[in-house]
Amino acid sequence: MATRPxxxxxxxxxxxxxxxxxxxxxxxxxxxxxxxxxxxxxLAFDNFLTAQNLQNIVLQGAFLGxxxxxxxFVIISGGIDLSVGSMLGLGGVIAAQTVQVYWPxxxxxxxxxxxxxxxxxxxxxxxxKMAPFIVTLAGLLGIRGLAxxxxxxxxxxxxxGSPFAWFGQGQVLGVSVPIIFVLVAFALGGLVLARTxxxxxxxxxxxxEESARLMGLPVDRTKIIxxxxxxxxxxxxxxxxxxxxxxxxxxxxxAWELDAISAVVVGGTLLTGGGGSISGSLAGVLLLSILQNxxxxxxxxxxxxxxLVSGFFLIIVVVAQAYLSRKQRG
Amino acid sequence: MARGAAEKKSFDxxxxxxxxxxxxxxxxxxxxxxxxxxxxxxxxxxxxxxxxLITVSPIILVSLGVALAIGTEGIDLSVGSVMALASxxxxxxxxxxxxxxxxxxxxVGALAGLIxxxxxxxxxxxxxxxxxAMLVGGRGLAQIFAGGQSLPITDxxxxxLGQGRLFGIPAPVIVAVLAVLVMGFLVKRTTFGRYVxxxxxxxxxxxxxxxxxxxxxxxxxxxxxxxxxxAGIVATARLGASDPSNIGLLIELSAITAVVVGGTPLSGGKxxxxxxxxxxxxxxxITNTFIANDLPFTWAQVLTAxxxxxxxxxxxxxxxx
Numbered sequence: 001m002a003t004r005p006x007x008x009x010x011x012x013x014x015x016x017x018x019x020x021x022x023x024x025x026x027x028x029x030x031x032x033x034x035x036x037x038x039x040x041x042x043l044a045f046d047n048f049l050t051a052q053n054l055q056n057i058v059l060q061g062a063f064l065g066x067x068x069x070x071x072x073f074v075i076i077s078g079g080i081d082l083s084v085g086s087m088l089g090l091g092g093v094i095a096a097q098t099v100q101v102y103w104p105x106x107x108x109x110x111x112x113x114x115x116x117x118x119x120x121x122x123x124x125x126x127x128x129k130m131a132p133f134i135v136t137l138a139g140l141l142g143i144r145g146l147a148x149x150x151x152x153x154x155x156x157x158x159x160x161g162s163p164f165a166w167f168g169q170g171q172v173l174g175v176s177v178p179i180i181f182v183l184v185a186f187a188l189g190g191l192v193l194a195r196t197x198x199x200x201x202x203x204x205x206x207x208x209e210e211s212a213r214l215m216g217l218p219v220d221r222t223k224i225i226x227x228x229x230x231x232x233x234x235x236x237x238x239x240x241x242x243x244x245x246x247x248x249x250x251x252x253x254x255a256w257e258l259d260a261i262s263a264v265v266v267g268g269t270l271l272t273g274g275g276g277s278i279s280g281s282l283a284g285v286l287l288l289s290i291l292q293n294x295x296x297x298x299x300x301x302x303x304x305x306x307x308l309v310s311g312f313f314l315i316i317v318v319v320a321q322a323y324l325s326r327k328q329r330g
Numbered sequence: 331m332a333r334g335a336a337e338k339k340s341f342d343x344x345x346x347x348x349x350x351x352x353x354x355x356x357x358x359x360x361x362x363x364x365x366x367x368x369x370x371x372x373x374x375x376x377x378x379x380x381x382x383l384i385t386v387s388p389i390i391l392v393s394l395g396v397a398l399a400i401g402t403e404g405i406d407l408s409v410g411s412v413m414a415l416a417s418x419x420x421x422x423x424x425x426x427x428x429x430x431x432x433x434x435x436x437x438v439g440a441l442a443g444l445i446x447x448x449x450x451x452x453x454x455x456x457x458x459x460x461x462x463a464m465l466v467g468g469r470g471l472a473q474i475f476a477g478g479q480s481l482p483i484t485d486x487x488x489x490x491l492g493q494g495r496l497f498g499i500p501a502p503v504i505v506a507v508l509a510v511l512v513m514g515f516l517v518k519r520t521t522f523g524r525y526v527x528x529x530x531x532x533x534x535x536x537x538x539x540x541x542x543x544x545x546x547x548x549x550x551x552x553x554x555x556x557x558x559x560x561a562g563i564v565a566t567a568r569l570g571a572s573d574p575s576n577i578g579l580l581i582e583l584s585a586i587t588a589v590v591v592g593g594t595p596l597s598g599g600k601x602x603x604x605x606x607x608x609x610x611x612x613x614x615x616i617t618n619t620f621i622a623n624d625l626p627f628t629w630a631q632v633l634t635a636x637x638x639x640x641x642x643x644x645x646x647x648x649x650x651x
Contacts, residue, residue, distance in 0.1 A: 142635025148628040304473035311467020322454045
């Protein structure tokens with residue numbers, strides 16, 4: 001929001017109030033919906049608002065959440081990263097393979113290697129000027145192939161006794177470790193996006209790359225950093241998920257790129273770039289998690305209906321956003 | 331600025347390589363065929379070739395639609411789920427005879443396409459999101475209608491469509507060839523084809539020139555969904571049973587890959603029908619080469635990824651920026 005001048009004030013009078021409400025709804029819609037959904041669910045289901053269930057919801061979204069932080073930066077800069085799900089799979093496989101050698105390697109290598117891949121994505125996109133969709137689509141295919149090849153197309157088990165397992169299954173003051181990591185990631189991401197010059201450049205590139213370049217902003221470097229960060233986070237999420245499940249599954253994270261994009265878009269970030277927020281993305285991830293949790297609680301709805309509801313939900317949110325942003329423009 | 335960078339690069343290429351640039355898919359395909367003729371045992375047999383062609387037929391059908399969507403600077407991620415919908419609905423209505431069942435399936439496909447196209451053209455939702463929602467929701471709906479079951483297909487006409495032959499040519503291949511001819515005609519020879527390219531090239535210019543932009547977009551997504559529904563029928567017939575959980579799973583990725591490798595730029599304004607067909611053939615041939623030579627299949631995926639990157643990098647600067 002920092003880069004968007006406060007236009008509603010300019011008009012003044014009664015219209016400003018309405019305009020501001022619409023703007024807020026579009027940008028903060030996910031949070032409003034999130035609060036509504038939580039309140040309704042709490043009233044409708046006795047065991048929704050228990051500490052255990054809330055922890056389950058957040059934990060369910062934690063691994064996706066790490067990816068979503070990076071994806072938010074990438075999408076705001078006007079790009080997209082389809083390779084995150086495959087990188088998560090690769091991260092888990094690398095973690096499972098290195099944990100026997102020396103367990104800290106399982107935490108360090110996945111983010112490092114996936115970060116390198118992300119760096120490669122960024123180079124091809126920023127320097128070779130290739131379309132992000134294509135570069136990361138190739139990544140999606142190639143990295144998944146690599147993960148499957150490395151793992152021999154089977155999940156690799158992790159010895160439960162290893163200290164590494166704590167990073168997926170342990171708790172600090174009753175809070176699961178992956179949740180702590182994802183909260184830290186969201187907090188840092190939010191700070192960087194809203195409060196640093198790097199964040200402003202990300203917004204500027206998404207708004208108009210040409211202008212950003214003409215203003216002398218470090219466009220290439222900013223993009224490369226965004227894709228590298230996304231890779232690091234995806235690799236780390238893969239390692240944590242492997243620790244949680246005590247196995248590195250080369251098929252982990254299949255189609256997660258779509259979930260991540262959904263979460264970001266539901267969170268009010270425009271796919272065209274230039275606008276969005278980390279808090280919205282957090283709300284988006286939580287909404288998707290809650291949706292899944294509610295469907296599980298209802299029980300009568302199978303996983304098929306869950307897909308139907310998710311697809312429908314995504315469309316409602318996006319249509320509402322399109323409608324609101326059109327209203328805004330007059 | 332992308333064009334400037336690309337032009338600088340193209341000075342290094344000789345005329346021969348610039349010829350190759352425009353026909354990268356064809357060259358790669360021929361090289362791979364020669365490689366297979368030398369290395370793979372029994373490659374030049376009728377069985378091998380017809381198996382390859384039957385396998386690619388549904389992918390070609392789907393890719394044609396995706397190529398059209400990409401030509402308008404859009405994308406259609408929902409094709410696999412529309413295939414699943416087709417697969418789910420086909421056995422439900424076969425009791426009324428095959429023409430009714432096929433019509434119902436095509437109607438369902440068209441409806442899915444109308445939703446996609448309506449969201450894109452009239453509501454202003456981005457194609458990737460509109461069709462992503464259909465990808466997620468469509469398969470769910472298909473599985474609900476099928477009740478999570480796989481139903482056998484017994485109708486001889488439908489079965490022929492997947493497993494039969496005419497003059498020795500497999501029926502799915504005939505369907506695919508017909509679709510390629512129709513789509514080629516549509517893109518090259520009709521006003522609609524011009525509109526597609528114009529909308530993809532510059533949407534506002536096209537709108538200001540009085541082109542029916544919204545109608546064109548709507549038609550593109552309906553056609554894409556119809557082709558996907560047809561692919562669903564063929565794939566189901568080939569299997570001999572409906573399988574909404576697995577039919578067309580991840581086919582959108584193969585299709586996009588094939589379209590892009592075939593020379594249709596993601597930025598729209600161009601539709602390469604033959605290039606798309608060659609793209610599908612090339613990617614399937616890579617997979618087949620690995621399988622036929624007992625190489626780990628997963629490395630084929632890595633190689634495909636590398637080929638996409640090289641193909642797109644090489645094609646850059648041909649007025650796609």
